[in-house]
Amino acid sequence: MFALVIQDGVAFAHQKQKEATIVSGMSIEIDSKDKAVIIAPRSESRVLEALAVPTSGAKFPVDTLVVITAEAEAIAAKRPNKQ
Numbered sequence: 285m286f287a288l289v290i291q292d293g294v295a296f297a298h299q300k301q302k303e304a305t306i307v308s309g310m311s312i313e314i315d316s317k318d319k320a321v322i323i324a325p326r327s328e329s330r331v332l333e334a335l336a337v338p339t340s341g342a343k344f345p346v347d348t349l350v351v352i353t354a355e356a357e358a359i360a361a362k363r364p365n366k367q
Contacts, residue, residue, distance in 0.1 A: 306328075311326075321336070
């Protein structure tokens with residue numbers, strides 16, 4: 285599994301050796317001081333910690349998530365169904 289690590293506006297690909305939790309849903313809102321976007325994921329198996337992304341840097345990870353999601357969907361569409 286690879287993780288995209290963003291530090292000071294620079295993205296790094298980082299290989300991780302642990303399992304990921306499947307997110308069954310999430311809420312996205314702005315904090316009370318309008319300084320961060322709060323992403324609160326939900327999982328059927330456990331409680332997950334919320335993530336606060338400063339509004340000044342939120343566009344890059346969101347855009348990256350859209351691109352990576354599209355790539356994953358394209359790869360999955362080429363593979364035979366696993367059931």
